Amino acid sequence: MHLSMEDETDRRPRNQHYEKDIAYVTKYSKWILRSIGIWPAMLEGVARFLPKFAIGLSNFVLLFAIVPCILHITFEEKDTIARLKLCGLLSFCCTSLMKYWALTLRKPRIMDCIEQVWTDWNQVQLHEDREMMLKYGRVGRNLAFVCIVFMYTGGTIYHSILQYAIGTFVDEHNRTIKPLVYPTYSTLYDVQSSPIYELVYALHCMCGYVMYSITAGACGLAALFATHACGQIDIVMSRLNDLVHGERNKATSNPNARLIEIVEHHLRILRFSATVETVLQEVCFLEFIGSTFMICLLEYYCITDWEQSNTISLTTYMMLLVSLTFNIFILCYIGELLMEKSSSVALSCFMTDWFHLPTKMIHGLILIIAVSNNPAKISAGRIADLSLSTFGGVIKSSLAYLSFLRTTIM
Template structure:
């Protein structure tokens, strides 16, 4: 094995963005086996605060839809916001309860950096880390820019309005009904505006966190597949018979560890990926309906708002599908590599027979799944769009 002298800097560079985003939610696991009571208590308080802020938006919005709002079309518009918040709460809960699994995945990534096979293997891993960081930055850019526009610019540009009872109404990011106090009176309005802004920030951070973990682990797996292909080619092209057994053992261990890590990643991210795919499908459907409605009403500000949100959600699910597609392609490259090996160059047939199990394992697909039944790929992205359009047509017919 190549002694990677720069592994500490490599690990820091690999996990830097993930650590920053995860700590905003209090779900970034500590690499230490034992944490102090103060750290554990602060993490629990951090998590409870995030739940509190999410509940401060979700519950008043649901009450507003049930108690105050009577128009079906407006209820349908508010349903997208309530659904996004509900999905965010579920995804956040999964992140909280799978911290140990996330820690195990991160420790495997750390070990791989520390025990990198060669300088060329290190370069493979660095290239994939750069790709992962670009995906994380793009996801954050789209989510936070759309959220900032929705949470600040839209309600503030609406100004104030006077209802039928001659009462001045100041708009919040999400329409809300508060049972025990009037949300229009200062300082209650300013407090609730700030809390809804923070709640939105948490929701977008949850989405970016899940995307960042998927990008980190999937791109790391892609690097491991490229390293495995290099090790297998080195085994076949080895001219020194004494080194063949060692190279074979290295390739077998690498493949076994890679498959174990892949299964761990699948178990860790499967449920969040499923929520992401299903939630984005329904959100795209509802946002599409809102865009059509605002186009008919000629409300330019609201129309632009829903277009921004639709673009953000659509790009987010595309990133997930793109990550899965990249991993699947690397798995297919490995399968093609092992099936076209020049095994006849090996000194005897016993060495060639040793490749049989490696070839068999390499033909097992490496597809990242949402749950256990939806493959994340570009084809899945097309299916999400088609499904959303189908639901949109159904809603349009029902609302007519």
């Protein structure tokens, strides 16, 4: 992918390894998001319709699982405990669908952020700057990988091993009932007849892949953008430390020119961070609300399965609980990292040998400190800032809801 905003002269990379570096830091997020049509791609001919086809297919398989499940819970399921378990499954599906719609709506902004990432990697000049960017890029890549492993492992167990453990059984009408991942409304079609059962099961597995890809992809995207911003902030801080003596960047001998360059770079990071927050605010809000509810339900499922000595079901729900808990933890950790790193610019300004600078330049540093007092952040719908304290609030809220739920059901 090339940046449309640049002319042919600017496209020549200053960092000769920038394509390899970008491929390294975006590998997992790009693969996941491209499979569901969210990652921007410069395709020609018939291939340019592939992202739209992927978006349409993903919406279809999600709705194919959600709508019959709603009808089944409303009109057919009478058992309270079974309804509660199905409500947890349905809430995860609906949350995933809404997150997918939010990502689809924000796709142009996502492309702007990716182009900015490409530009920054292209324009990096010093080896030390590239190493700092790679350090944070490696953090984002590892976070995305761990999230993918947890989500797909839990999802695979739920869609395969748990269904195999349930197995076929004979109902009161002497009919052999084969298990389904998501319940269906019997009035729509006879799901137990072949090949309808095989087709429905395949579509349910596709739905699971899309849901876990949405969750893992959104987390990977947040990790990619936030860690990239942190790497850029580290570059700004290194330039601030070199502002007075200019030993690091000998091409610019004038301290005033170095300050202008620092301010421009800092403002570019702040604009990028603001765009990232706009891109992720709906997704993070849905993740924030959905995780609180889902963690509570999964804790309840684990307790009931423990009491019933249902080992396979307990293991499955434990894996899903760990996956969702770790996912919201990653988002909160990313938000904490971005806030901490962006606020540390003020300390770097103070720690420079500012007393050797002219008065006007000192005033410029004071303005940078003032701007840094309002650090970049990732918010959940501009209601709550994602941080480690927010993660603690999610866990405490889920435990409070669990206590209320057990009191109500018991």
